[in-house]
Amino acid sequence: MSTLNEMISKPEVGGRKLSIVEALREALCEEMRRDDRVILIGEDIGVKGGFGGAFTVTLGLAEEFGHDRVIDTPISEAGFAGIATGAALGGLRPVADVQYGDFLFLAMDQLANHAAKLRYMSGGKLRVPMVMRAPIGATTRGAQHGQSLEAFFMHVPGLKVACPSNPYDAKGLLKTAIRMDDPVIFFEHKLLYGSKGSRKEVGGVEVFGTVPEGEYLIPFGQAKIVRPGKDITLVANLLMVHKSMQAAKILSESGIEAEVFDVRTLVPFDWPALFESVSKTGRLVIVEEDNLTGGWGAEVAARAADECIGFLQGPIRRVAAPDTPVPFAPVMENFYVPSVERIVKTVKSVVGG
Amino acid sequence: MSTLNEMISKPEVGGRKLSIVEALREALCEEMRRDDRVILIGEDIGVKGGFGGAFTVTLGLAEEFGHDRVIDTPISEAGFAGIATGAALGGLRPVADVQYGDFLFLAMDQLANHAAKLRYMSGGKLRVPMVMRAPIGATTRGAQHGQSLEAFFMHVPGLKVACPSNPYDAKGLLKTAIRMDDPVIFFEHKLLYGSKGSRKEVGGVEVFGTVPEGEYLIPFGQAKIVRPGKDITLVANLLMVHKSMQAAKILSESGIEAEVFDVRTLVPFDWPALFESVSKTGRLVIVEEDNLTGGWGAEVAARAADECIGFLQGPIRRVAAPDTPVPFAPVMENFYVPSVERIVKTVKSVVGG
Amino acid sequence: GPFMKEAVLTNERKLAMYRRMRLCRMFEERVNSLFLQGRMPGTIHQAQGQEACAVGVCEALNENDLLTSTHRPHEHAVARGIPVKYLMAELFAKKTGCCGGKGGSMHMGDPEMGMLPAIAIVGGGIPLAAGYALSFKYLKKPNIAACFFGDGAANEGIFHEAINMAAIWDLPVLFICENNKYGASTLIDTVMKVKTVSERATAYGIPGKTVDGNDVERVYQATLEAGNRARSGGGPTLLELETYRFAGHSRSDPGHYRPKEEVAEWKQRDPITLFEGACLASGLLNEKLIEETRTSVEIELDEAVAFAEASPSPLPEECLSDVYVE
């Protein structure tokens, strides 16, 4: 994968190859050094001899910043989401995290009814500079530990949503999210974390991207064309960017040049870039791990069906998980998660048809 | 409105004019008489001298069926959603309700991670025959009491979603939901309840539909063309069906015949009927009170942009609430909630363009 | 150490508290009649009868302390000292309202006056107060957060989670339960086996205390005590104020679920009459002063209504702003 990944996170001079876990940890570390108000709050994130969070992202940070800034919580997702929100109102910049994205449902009221709406309810007097990190994606853990949840939060006005596909974006977007004065839901894909630490996953993608030393920020709302192409636009995020890149490679062998569009942030979404790409290619396929019905891909399709209808030379199709919970058995999970083959097949059905 | 409403709920012989509140109450009453296992569970639903729920739907039922079957709960939405789920697993048919749909976020984990997935996790051994009723819609109560939440639940595989626009459908769909072996989220619009009881709302629509005496069921997954038309398909639910009907009337004066499509249930959705209508009219506008981005209308647009692309003579547009929380001030709320004028304007932009 | 108010109330402060209680009550009465005249949109949840809670607690707070409230926030906002004209304007849905017309009755508040917009999700404000207290502690500020909620909120999971975290981290926050016996139409005894809400403090290893919520001086003392404890690092307290709402749950509620005798009994213990009586007895108040207070409050309310009516409505498109900072 690393060559594909090179194309994604444009290597910079003085950069080093990092996994997403390392890139995220570096972003947290840099921001905490830069700004005292940045604190971390979550389960098992700072315990001595512990995990550094469910996926080792915060490993070592308690040692450097102490337990006043790396706060281990009880298992109380709604509670610490609300406490992070309150602390943000009070002037801190909390970065909270749930161990698996699926647990965001426990904090849904605090995130959707409170964090997202407080600024509005106050007539613009309040700011909620908090980040909620959430690992998503199916990894043979079954129905309650494998969902993709972007669509739920993309649909909550007041929240911003990021979903990086590689270490370079992960670091740059997380640093931006932490400095942002609005609440951000920051999605990370478990299979992209990389194998450093004890948590290597079967089916994991070795994404070691080149990440520049030190300071850089990536603005929200700027998508990235990770592969230019003239025949069709493939819109994807997180793990699906990599599968789309693989599909694009295969497709080009049969003369189809796909443009791969990495959304990077769902809220705000880079609509102008999408419309430009679709107007150019005339064809659109959206690739998401989320369940088909009501996934974020539906919004992308809907916008294109409004703005680009005159340019479309074929149906807009989505490659997504079927409308079922995440199954445990690998044979079923592999059928559930969109595969490179399904992407190729769907693209051909659009280009052909 | 009542004439429009006539067209919606096809009067039957022996029918009486009922408000949606009365129709829902009658459905609960009939099902409770028919089946001992049907129980109600919620806040302030059976208290002597109380409200009969936030909108009087359960008024009088505790008197007939007793407090073992009309169970008043503490203010514990997650808890009683889970208890209703457990009771359903144990063989009862609970009909739970939240006082305002907004509070469903508190029960999101129990509904989305448990009720929706238990059957699947058990390999098909379990059934979860429960209903969760939820009043939605903006009624000058502000950001935490006026959201439309259909999209969140349409996106959870394992849940079914109903959203009736009139008394006839309300009764028939609720009876079906109660007899169904899958968990159902049943949305009701506050402005459609009708003025019976103490709860008349400003801007409320007087929907007194003709409802036949006694037994009838309306299957899920059957949309209703409430107004036939050849020029454009207007897809709507709940209150927006009525606004779409008003818009259609105005449009026909300028020679545009809109076909108004009442979805009735979002899960399952009557896709064949939608595709048939759009293939016929060649134009599609979706009208929803939900926030635009990621609303259920996006899914409708996405499906049509896949299945009907060859028939489309114009862009697919959505008339929805903007991506903001619900504002309190009526002047702002009226701007927020899709108006008849906006529907007319949007339709003309599509038919014209 | 942090600034701590005197436990003993000066006459001056007592008179101010008396006037504030009157202002709370008369504000609610004025709002009620305006609402009945159809001059206010939405619904309202009023607090007549709970003035001693609002005023007693707020009197014990410092300027930069933080207050959170509920769906029943009018008196909390008045007691916290937000000028009534901005509250009235909010209820009139005007641009000059404390929330610019975006909040309304259930979200009254003003962060610049030390009160978050009220939270209308029962229990929803509890973790926000705890989190705000975390920021106070982290930033080494001498302040506390005080969180109002009702008896009904004590059965929400968030009550459990937030109080537990405040307890283990010794956060400077007061959890103040206005126990008015009912959550909407639901009698507390039917949804809780324990006799008092404050007993639940034991589950978190923090002090719990139940006091007469209609005795404004008791409420003040109890809040001050718990507040001083919190300010000096002693952690949170669960303070239960036994009180009663004279009006229905919301405007549309005639309150038939409450025995007439019970209502009558509590009206006998009207917190304003009680405090007035005490002040009359001690000679601090007299009929003339009482009359003057009423008149000055009337004038303040007249001006507030005039201000609200004269204020512009927001523009429809303004509903699009204040969603994000950037």
Place this chain on the structure above:
Amino acid sequence: GPFMKEAVLTNERKLAMYRRMRLCRMFEERVNSLFLQGRMPGTIHQAQGQEACAVGVCEALNENDLLTSTHRPHEHAVARGIPVKYLMAELFAKKTGCCGGKGGSMHMGDPEMGMLPAIAIVGGGIPLAAGYALSFKYLKKPNIAACFFGDGAANEGIFHEAINMAAIWDLPVLFICENNKYGASTLIDTVMKVKTVSERATAYGIPGKTVDGNDVERVYQATLEAGNRARSGGGPTLLELETYRFAGHSRSDPGHYRPKEEVAEWKQRDPITLFEGACLASGLLNEKLIEETRTSVEIELDEAVAFAEASPSPLPEECLSDVYVE
């Protein structure tokens, strides 16, 4: 009245309990080695050291009672009597597994054997057990629901909401907290000020009790007692079982956050060794019987693995079924 088991355990039952404890332990050990050989997908949370809880509780349940479990369900499922071959097949992700391969380690269970699929959301099973108990009470069945959860789950809001409702409605449900001192890497004392989880029962007005969770007879007696109370309309009990997990939190956890001495100490109190010792002392067991037990368990596990391996995988498309009934 409802059927209630004898408090005094016959030798026959003790021997059965002993074998079941062995089966639990050896099942976990077998699963562990199979997992390390890469023959099982996903992750696993094992319960070696907690056998007395699983077996003591399940011994006190009747056939049609209902058990709910957690992310650490293997021993609960074995103790409940689900044939190990179906559990093994589930871990092998086979169609013959107790969940047809859709559940996996964290959702082990079989409703037809009186155990819901385990709930992997910490605390998530608590209201389900209470709701199931509501159905028992409503349908006038003589049964109870028993709900396992960990010490960490006692800080989830759902714990508060569900136990409170079970209390006010006197539901026939047992809330059984396996307090193994840690929630993942988090020491209970750091996330709770109270010394025991059972103290929290007072907040709901129900009995709370803490017993030695490594003493299977004590666990049985306590569960039976609470169960009889529940069966006869006395309502729920919060039962805390003090125990310890010998292994890491999950397969990937070396457990460095626990003092070696602590682990060693608890291993001294291995629940199986303790019960074995007692049975040897009373002459109920002898080396020969112990050896025979081990052997028969080995054979049962060999057969389970053989069954699992010989079983077909589900078809990929089968992931589309079992979402809805209709």
